[in-house]
Amino acid sequence: MSFLLFVRSPTVLGGTLASCLLLSACSAPAAPVVTPPIIGPDSTVHVAAGTQYLRGPIHRFFWGKHYRQVWATPVTAPVFNLRTAVPGGLTPIQEGGSFQTRNLRLLDRNGAQYVLRSVDKDATKALPESLRDGPIGRLMKDQTSVINPYGAYIVPPLAAAAGVYHTNPRLVYVADDPALGPFRESFANALYLFEERPEGDQRAVSSFGRSAKVESSRKVFTNLVYNPKHRIDARWYLRARLFDMWLGDWSRREDQWRWASFPASGGATVYRAIPRDRDHAFFKFDDGVFTHIIGWVKSNYQSFHQKIRLGDVEGLNRAARPMDKSLLVYLTAQDFQQVADSMQRSLSDDVIRGALALWPKEVYAEAGAEFDENLRGRRAQLPAVAARFYELLAREVEIPGTDQSERFVLEPTGPGQLRVSVYSLAAGRPDSLTGRRTFDYRQTRSIKVFGLGGNDSFELRGLPDHRFEVGIYDGAGQDVVELMSPTSVAGKAANVMVYDSGDGNTIKVAKPVKVESYVPAATEFDAAGWLLRHRLF
Structure with a gap:
C-alpha cells in the first residue's frame, strides 16, 4: 500500500x-x-x-x-x-x-x-x-x-x-x-x-x-x-x-x-x-x-x-x-x-x-x-x-508510434469527426495499417500524436473540426508534416499545433495550422522516453 x-x-x-x-x-x-x-x-x-x-x-x-x-x-x-x-x-x-x-x-x-x-x-x-x-x-x-x-x-x-x-x-x-x-x-x-x-x-x-x-x-x-x-x-x-x-x-x-x-x-x-x-x-x-x-x-x-x-x-x-x-x-x-x-x-x-x-x-x-x-x-x-x-479515456487521447518509421494520417470524415490511421513503413513493401480509430468531438477534446523515433510522416488530409485540439509531436528522426488540403469541414479555423524539435524536419502547412519550436520532453522523444510513462525504463 x-x-x-x-x-x-x-x-x-x-x-x-x-x-x-x-x-x-x-x-x-x-x-x-x-x-x-x-x-x-x-x-x-x-x-x-x-x-x-x-x-x-x-x-x-x-x-x-x-x-x-x-x-x-x-x-x-x-x-x-x-x-x-x-x-x-x-x-x-x-x-x-x-x-x-x-x-x-x-x-x-x-x-x-x-x-x-x-x-x-x-x-x-x-x-x-x-x-x-x-x-x-x-x-x-x-x-x-x-x-x-x-x-x-x-x-x-x-x-x-x-x-x-x-x-x-x-x-x-x-x-x-x-x-x-x-x-x-x-x-x-x-x-x-x-x-x-x-x-x-x-x-x-x-x-x-x-x-x-x-x-x-x-x-x-x-x-x-x-x-x-x-x-x-x-x-x-x-x-x-x-x-x-x-x-x-x-x-x-x-x-x-x-x-x-x-x-x-x-x-x-x-x-x-x-x-x-x-x-x-x-x-x-x-x-x-x-x-x-x-x-x-x-x-x-x-x-x-x-x-x-x-x-x-x-x-x-x-x-x-x-x-x-x-x-x-x-x-x-x-x-x-x-x-x-x-x-x-x-x-x-x-x-x-x-x-x-x-x-x-x-x-x-x-x-x-x-x-x-x-x-x-x-x-x-x-x-x-x-x-x-x-x-x-476518450477525453484526452495519446497515440504513439514506434522507433521505426510510420505514416500518420489525420482525416476529417464529417462535422465533429476525425479519423486517425497509423501505418508502418517498410522499404519495398506496401504500408501496413497498425491502428485506426474515428473520434467524435462530443467524446474527445484532445488528440496528441507522437512520432517517437524513425523518419515519420504526418498527413493532414483536411483541417480537423475546430472543436478538436490536435497536437503533432515529431520526436526523433527527420519527419515530414504536410497539410494535404486546407479545407475545414466545420468551416471554422482549426486548432492544430505542430511541435517542431528542429532536427531537420520538413513542414509544409499553411494557416491556420500553427508551428511551434520546442524541446521535447524525454517522454515525447523516442521509445526509451515513452517507457518512462510506464515507469519501465
Missing part, C-alpha cells in the same frame, strides 16, 4: 488530524507473540493468518473494522512439503517481493518456477528503519487488515469464467522445514499462497494460454515501442481491466502484469495480459472515521462494496492509467460495451457461489454472504462502468 506517503503528509491531513493519527497509533497494542502450531501426522494445521489485527472498539471506530475478524479466524491449511509439492520436488532459489509481500521463488527439476507469497503483509519495509517500530510503523502495519487474506484464493474460478488469464494460488502452511535451506529463518511457520510464476515457457499451464513465452511488462512494452510487429490484444486487456474493477482491485501498475506471447502472421507477435498479485482485490478501507477521510481524499483507495462508485471510476483506475491510455487507444465505445456485456453474462450466480465455496468454511462463515451480495451487485454495473471508463 502507498498508505505510508499519505500518513507522512501533515499538509494533507491537517495538524489536528495528524496528531490524532499518532495518538491512535501509540495506543495500539504491540503484536502478540505467535506460537507455531504443532505439526501433526495428518499434515494439516489449524492456524489464523493474523490475530495481531484484532483491536478494541475505539480503535476500530477510528481506524476501521476492515477484515480484522477474518485475519483472526483460524483456518485449516495443508503443510507445504518442498520435496513432494510437485513431482521431483522444489528447490528454493531466491527471496523477493514488494515492500509488503515476502516471496520465495522455487524451481522444479524441469526448470519451471513457482512462488510462495506471504499471506500476511508488512508495508513498514517502505519506511526508514528508525520509523518501523514507532507509532507510524505500528499504524501502517495495522492497516494490513484492509486486505482480505484469502481474497486471491477465490479469483481463479471467477477469472476463468470471465475469460481472463490467472494464476492458481493454493493456501499452504510452511513449517520449520530444513529443505528451506538459507531461507528457513525468514519463511518458516507462516501461511502462504503457492502458485505458478508466470514467466518463460508455460505451455503446460492452460490458465496462461499455454504460451511458449511469458514475458515481463518491461520486455513487452519495450518490444511494442521499438517494433510495430509487436502488438497487444486490446480487447483481451480490456476484459482483464473490467475484471479488476469488478474485484475492486485498484493497484494495477505495470509490474502487476505478465504477458503471454503468441506468434501471428507475417512474423508478428501478439501479447495477452496475465494479471498477477491480487493483494488489493476486495479492499475494505472506509469503515473507520480516519480511514473514511483518507479514502475521500485518496480516491484510489476504494472499498469493495455492493456498488462501484461510478462518479470516481477514474480514481479506481489511476494506477493503471498510463497503460490504459496506451493499450486501449484504438478500441471504440462499442468494443467496451461488448466486452462488458459478455463478462456480465459469464459471471453467473452459480460461478460466484462456486468460487466462494472454495474458501475455508470458517472464512465463508465470516465473509461469504457479504461477498456474494457485493459481487452480484457489482456485476450488474459492469456495462455502466465500461461506459464511464471509455468516456474517461
Whole structure:
C-alpha cells in the first residue's frame, strides 16, 4: 500500500488530524507473540493468518473494522512439503517481493518456477528503519487488515469464467522445514499462497494460454515501442481491466502484469495480459472515521462494496492509467460495451457461489454472504462502468508510434469527426495499417500524436473540426508534416499545433495550422522516453 506517503503528509491531513493519527497509533497494542502450531501426522494445521489485527472498539471506530475478524479466524491449511509439492520436488532459489509481500521463488527439476507469497503483509519495509517500530510503523502495519487474506484464493474460478488469464494460488502452511535451506529463518511457520510464476515457457499451464513465452511488462512494452510487429490484444486487456474493477482491485501498475506471447502472421507477435498479485482485490478501507477521510481524499483507495462508485471510476483506475491510455487507444465505445456485456453474462450466480465455496468454511462463515451480495451487485454495473471508463479515456487521447518509421494520417470524415490511421513503413513493401480509430468531438477534446523515433510522416488530409485540439509531436528522426488540403469541414479555423524539435524536419502547412519550436520532453522523444510513462525504463 502507498498508505505510508499519505500518513507522512501533515499538509494533507491537517495538524489536528495528524496528531490524532499518532495518538491512535501509540495506543495500539504491540503484536502478540505467535506460537507455531504443532505439526501433526495428518499434515494439516489449524492456524489464523493474523490475530495481531484484532483491536478494541475505539480503535476500530477510528481506524476501521476492515477484515480484522477474518485475519483472526483460524483456518485449516495443508503443510507445504518442498520435496513432494510437485513431482521431483522444489528447490528454493531466491527471496523477493514488494515492500509488503515476502516471496520465495522455487524451481522444479524441469526448470519451471513457482512462488510462495506471504499471506500476511508488512508495508513498514517502505519506511526508514528508525520509523518501523514507532507509532507510524505500528499504524501502517495495522492497516494490513484492509486486505482480505484469502481474497486471491477465490479469483481463479471467477477469472476463468470471465475469460481472463490467472494464476492458481493454493493456501499452504510452511513449517520449520530444513529443505528451506538459507531461507528457513525468514519463511518458516507462516501461511502462504503457492502458485505458478508466470514467466518463460508455460505451455503446460492452460490458465496462461499455454504460451511458449511469458514475458515481463518491461520486455513487452519495450518490444511494442521499438517494433510495430509487436502488438497487444486490446480487447483481451480490456476484459482483464473490467475484471479488476469488478474485484475492486485498484493497484494495477505495470509490474502487476505478465504477458503471454503468441506468434501471428507475417512474423508478428501478439501479447495477452496475465494479471498477477491480487493483494488489493476486495479492499475494505472506509469503515473507520480516519480511514473514511483518507479514502475521500485518496480516491484510489476504494472499498469493495455492493456498488462501484461510478462518479470516481477514474480514481479506481489511476494506477493503471498510463497503460490504459496506451493499450486501449484504438478500441471504440462499442468494443467496451461488448466486452462488458459478455463478462456480465459469464459471471453467473452459480460461478460466484462456486468460487466462494472454495474458501475455508470458517472464512465463508465470516465473509461469504457479504461477498456474494457485493459481487452480484457489482456485476450488474459492469456495462455502466465500461461506459464511464471509455468516456474517461476518450477525453484526452495519446497515440504513439514506434522507433521505426510510420505514416500518420489525420482525416476529417464529417462535422465533429476525425479519423486517425497509423501505418508502418517498410522499404519495398506496401504500408501496413497498425491502428485506426474515428473520434467524435462530443467524446474527445484532445488528440496528441507522437512520432517517437524513425523518419515519420504526418498527413493532414483536411483541417480537423475546430472543436478538436490536435497536437503533432515529431520526436526523433527527420519527419515530414504536410497539410494535404486546407479545407475545414466545420468551416471554422482549426486548432492544430505542430511541435517542431528542429532536427531537420520538413513542414509544409499553411494557416491556420500553427508551428511551434520546442524541446521535447524525454517522454515525447523516442521509445526509451515513452517507457518512462510506464515507469519501465
